[in-house]
Amino acid sequence: MSSKKNDDQKLADQANELYWRSGQSVNQIAEAMDLSKSGLYALIRPLPAGGACPECGEGLVFPNRTAENKAIASCPECEYVGEAPAPGAEVGRPKKRAARRRAAGAHAEGKARSDLQPGPDGTALRRGGGGRSWKSNRVLWGAVLLGVAAGLYVTRRSR
Numbered sequence: 001m002s003s004k005k006n007d008d009q010k011l012a013d014q015a016n017e018l019y020w021r022s023g024q025s026v027n028q029i030a031e032a033m034d035l036s037k038s039g040l041y042a043l044i045r046p047l048p049a050g051g052a053c054p055e056c057g058e059g060l061v062f063p064n065r066t067a068e069n070k071a072i073a074s075c076p077e078c079e080y081v082g083e084a085p086a087p088g089a090e091v092g093r094p095k096k097r098a099a100r101r102r103a104a105g106a107h108a109e110g111k112a113r114s115d116l117q118p119g120p121d122g123t124a125l126r127r128g129g130g131g132r133s134w135k136s137n138r139v140l141w142g143a144v145l146l147g148v149a150a151g152l153y154v155t156r157r158s159r
Helices: 002-021 026-032 037-043 065-069 096-103 134-158
Strands: 047-052 059-062 072-074 081-083 116-118 125-127
Touching (some): 002 026
């Protein structure tokens, strides 16, 4: 099993090296590594942007090559998205809002990694931690209740 994890880590490292350092397209990389595009994207880790988030002080990352090319960094901790800081730029104090959000546990660990994790058997990829946000849960349940109400209305009306 440890050999499987080691092989998976080597594959992820190779995928990241090709994705971030080569000029190849995603299709070319996926084909060369015998992966689907979604399988390749699942292996890619965000690239550190070399600066700290102005909202919470955590490290900024480039989630993909387009963001890196456009110098748009994001924070995996507080979901800040903005211009990547210049190297050696001074970081201001984190804002209270982000500190409260972090203290409330808005994000599990704040690691800059994909949310797809290997399954228990090491073969399948599945979403790890997090799940839906409370806002999307409210929308989901609102839609369910609206559907039930519409069904009851139509049933009553047909009698």
